[in-house]
Amino acid sequence: MAGLAIRKLCKSFAGRIVLDHLELSVDPGQLVVLLGASGSGKTTLLRLIAGLETPDAGEIAIGGREVGRLSPRQRNVSMVFQDFALYPHMSVGDNIAFPLRGRKFSRAQVASKVADVAEKLGLEALLDRRPDQISGGQQQRLAVARALVRDSQLLLMDEPLSNVDVRRRDAMRYELRSLQKEFALTVLYVTHDQTEAMLLGDQIAVIDRGVIQQMAPPDVIYDQPANRFVAQFIGSPPMNFIPDGRAGLLGIRPEDLSFRSAGEDDLKIDGVVDAVQCLGSHNVVHLRTDEGPVAVIVDRQQRVELGEQLTACAARCRLHRFATSDGARLASPLI
Numbered sequence: 001m002a003g004l005a006i007r008k009l010c011k012s013f014a015g016r017i018v019l020d021h022l023e024l025s026v027d028p029g030q031l032v033v034l035l036g037a038s039g040s041g042k043t044t045l046l047r048l049i050a051g052l053e054t055p056d057a058g059e060i061a062i063g064g065r066e067v068g069r070l071s072p073r074q075r076n077v078s079m080v081f082q083d084f085a086l087y088p089h090m091s092v093g094d095n096i097a098f099p100l101r102g103r104k105f106s107r108a109q110v111a112s113k114v115a116d117v118a119e120k121l122g123l124e125a126l127l128d129r130r131p132d133q134i135s136g137g138q139q140q141r142l143a144v145a146r147a148l149v150r151d152s153q154l155l156l157m158d159e160p161l162s163n164v165d166v167r168r169r170d171a172m173r174y175e176l177r178s179l180q181k182e183f184a185l186t187v188l189y190v191t192h193d194q195t196e197a198m199l200l201g202d203q204i205a206v207i208d209r210g211v212i213q214q215m216a217p218p219d220v221i222y223d224q225p226a227n228r229f230v231a232q233f234i235g236s237p238p239m240n241f242i243p244d245g246r247a248g249l250l251g252i253r254p255e256d257l258s259f260r261s262a263g264e265d266d267l268k269i270d271g272v273v274d275a276v277q278c279l280g281s282h283n284v285v286h287l288r289t290d291e292g293p294v295a296v297i298v299d300r301q302q303r304v305e306l307g308e309q310l311t312a313c314a315a316r317c318r319l320h321r322f323a324t325s326d327g328a329r330l331a332s333p334l335i
């Protein structure tokens with residue numbers, strides 16, 4: 001598969017800016033997750049790449065070739081939507097063959113390509129079944145088979161797992177990741193689910209109001225968020241923010257706070273326990289403080305009473321600093 005490069009892409013609907021000089025690139029064989037809230041422009045971006053919408057300005061190149069003027073078919077991009085958009089009335093075999101319809105292939109060539117791809121994806125015993133007669137994981141493989149059979153350059157996925165049972169979803173994410181690696185698929189995967197983004201992406205591109213706020217590997221997005229928006233979008237419960245005094249905001253992840261002080265120099269926040277949530281593997285303690293609400297993740301063993309006065313502490317090296325003006329990340333307070 002090929003790489004994708006987008007430069008200064010703009011799109012408005014009825015005078016409302018949806019994509020604002022957006023820049024994004026996906027290397028060949030990489031899975032980039034486009035993560036953003038509802039209405040941030042994710043689907044619009046996919047539709048522009050696929051050629052289903054026309055940009056107002058900007059460039060879209062697939063495999064180094066500008067595709068802005070090409071029809072959707074000429075772009076050779078596969079798009080997978082919710083529930084994989086399989087044809088329910090067609091057999092698995094016909095679903096795989098469908099993208100080859102209308103192309104100049106003989107019956108025998110189509111049959112051979114379908115057999116080849118079905119074998120690669122372990123679907124060969126299922127070719128006569130209908131999509132509702134195969135498992136969710138097999139449906140996902142069928143969607144990938146349809147992209148491979150037509151030698152797609154790029155796979156665009158728009159929340160394909162959103163209707164999948166929560167218990168199955170983990171296994172399907174794992175399988176998608178394996179398929180993507182095995183076949184070196186270039187994938188741009190849209191979701192609003194931060195856990196999904198962290199689990200799937202080689203890189204996560206966080207989008208807000210039509211602009212990519214940060215694109216980086218998941219651990220970098222989490223450990224060095226480029227601005228306040230990214231910092232609070234990723235992490236559960238979200239990062240705490242308290243005023244810094246120096247025209248800035250301090251950001252502290254709930255797991256970086258504890259009620260046991262480790263060092264003289266620790267940041268200390270006094271508060272009263274407002275609520276304690278049990279999340280199975282750990283508890284979240286919500287403090288009411290003079291700086292606003294603060295969440296602290298603690299061991300289940302640690303006994304904390306409602307109304308108790310406590311001091312939450314964090315090592316200075318774990319703090320993040322952001323400008324109050326535009327939310328941009330500043331050097332850490334220690335530097």
Ligand SMILES: Nc1ncnc2c1ncn2[C@@H]1O[C@H](COP(=O)(O)OP(=O)(O)OP(=O)(O)O)[C@@H](O)[C@H]1O
Binds near residue numbers: 014043
């Ligand atoms: N064809 C259209 N005409 C007018 N407005 C549109 C059109 N398509 C999208 N929009 C608007 O553009 C904005 C971005 O929509 P888009 O579907 O790209 O968001 P999204 O990030 O995919 O959201 P969601 O996660 O809810 O699907 C929304 O405010 C939407 O109403």
